[in-house]
Amino acid sequence: MPRTAMALDVGGTKLAAAVIGDDGALLSRRQVSTPAREGLPALEDAVLRVVAGAVEDAGRRPDAVGIGSAGPIDPSAGTVSPVNIPAWRGFPIVGLLERALPGRPVRLAGDGHCMALGEYWRGHQxxxxxxxxxxxxxxxxxxxxxxxxxxxxxxxxxxxxxxxxxxxxxxxxxxxxxxxxxxxxxxxxxxxxxxxxxxxxxxxxxxxxxxxxxxxxxxxxxxxxxxxxxxxxxxxxxxxxxxxxxxxxxxxxxxxxxxxxxxxxxxxxxxxxxxxxxxxxxxxxxxALGGDAGLLGAAALALNPAAA
Ligand SMILES: [Zn+2]
CATH class of the missing domain: 3.30.420.40 (ATPase, nucleotide binding domain)
Incomplete structure (x- = not known):
């Protein structure tokens, strides 16, 4: 069975999650507005809902998780501090996804990195x-x-x-x-x-x-x-x-x-x-990928750890 990734794209205006196959096919895609001015519970809830929705739509649990986030981020600590999401300063998003999808490896990179990886993977290999x-x-x-x-x-x-x-x-x-x-x-x-x-x-x-x-x-x-x-x-x-x-x-x-x-x-x-x-x-x-470049790059990050 082909491997799949949960890709999460964290931005100041939207949170997008998709289950993506190792051929680049989007098996599901959910998106919500980022409750950027709200506190931690609302933000965590929004992430968990968009991720659970994408898993439900795809009908399967993904094998690995990739997160692309607005910066600054700290990949070694697994934390993000997006400028436009004030409540998240050193927020442990990798830990949140590890609890949401237990047993799945979670990788984190900047949104610009994920966009570049997505373009490389799907358009310019x-x-x-x-x-x-x-x-x-x-x-x-x-x-x-x-x-x-x-x-x-x-x-x-x-x-x-x-x-x-x-x-x-x-x-x-x-x-x-x-x-x-x-x-x-x-x-x-x-x-x-x-x-x-x-x-x-x-x-x-x-x-x-x-x-x-x-x-x-x-x-x-x-x-x-x-x-x-x-x-x-x-x-x-x-x-x-x-x-x-x-x-x-x-x-x-x-x-x-x-x-x-x-x-x-x-x-x-x-x-x-x-x-x-x-x-x-x-x-x-x-x-060539428009708004999905970041999601595809997050999937590439999850499915091919050698890329990062
Ligand atoms: Zn500057």
Whole structure:
């Protein structure tokens, strides 16, 4: 019988769980909104319900468990402290899943790592060096070299959103300055657009409205996407120079809704600025898996411990 994994994707806005076969097939999938502003009992209950629901729908207990979580995380301690879930600071999520599915090994990685692993496993298995980028509320990522996610000694390698691309740029909540995230995350793009006179979407939280205005020819909206694309291109150039990348796969909610506004400009900037042929050759592609990349990567983590 083929092996299956319970994949859990923990984010500040949603919790998703799926039972996934070793061929990548989703046997079940459940999703709930993260009760991010509530206390521990509500959060634990939401995780246990979404996991139990996915097991029930699949009709079988999975053989292994993989968790991809928003960071910071501590894989060696099995704990997570997602920035957007204040009640979870050093929360032992691995222990929670061990109790929910006794006897099953549980593995934990960052959400950016899982996205990159998912893209490698389901879309780019011949890639020798793949960078996955999640462009969303923040900018994250993961680097897969020769089939293995590169986590680094503290589990934080691949944090491409905090590469500094402008030393005189805006201060970043991470403590740095001029990070990619300050140009290319959804909130950063909206903040810049509002500060420069864009008056769409009063709530200021909707990059889809910004994208629609850019497509309609609004110069400020267009410029917000160009700045984001240029920042991503600089990060890609540095990463490609460092890691001899075959592929850069760009996903996440903001990018997925605006590939038409971002990808061509990113590719053009990389070609314009790159010197050596090994950098120029990097392929820059949209995510093929969309919102399920993190779940598939968590399954890959569970079913192939050699990947992490
Ligand atoms: Zn930063």
């Amino acid at each position: 011949t890639s020798r060096a793949l960078l996955g980028m999640v462009v969303s509320t923040g900018v994250g990522g993961g680097l897969v070299l020769d089939g293995q996610i590169q986590a680094g000694p503290t589990g934080n390698a691949g944090h491409i959103g905090h590469m500094v691309i402008d030393p005189r740029g805006p201060a970043c909540p991470c403590g740095g300055r001029g990070c990619v995230e300050m140009f290319a995350s959804g909130p950063s793009m909206l903040r810049w657009a509002h500060a420069h006179g864009w008056c769409g979407s009063d709530a200021g939280t909707d990059t889809r409205a910004l994208a629609d205005c850019a497509r309609a020819g609004d110069p400020i909206a267009r410029q917000a996407f160009d700045r984001a694309a240029d920042a991503i291109a600089l990060a890609v150039l540095c990463a490609a120079a460092l890691a001899d990348l075959d592929d850069v796969v760009i996903g996440g909610g903001v990018a997925t809704g605006a590939h038409d506004l971002l990808l061509a400009r990113i590719r053009d900037e990389v070609r314009r600025l790159a010197g050596p042929e090994f950098i120029r050759r990097v392929r820059i592609e949209p995510s």
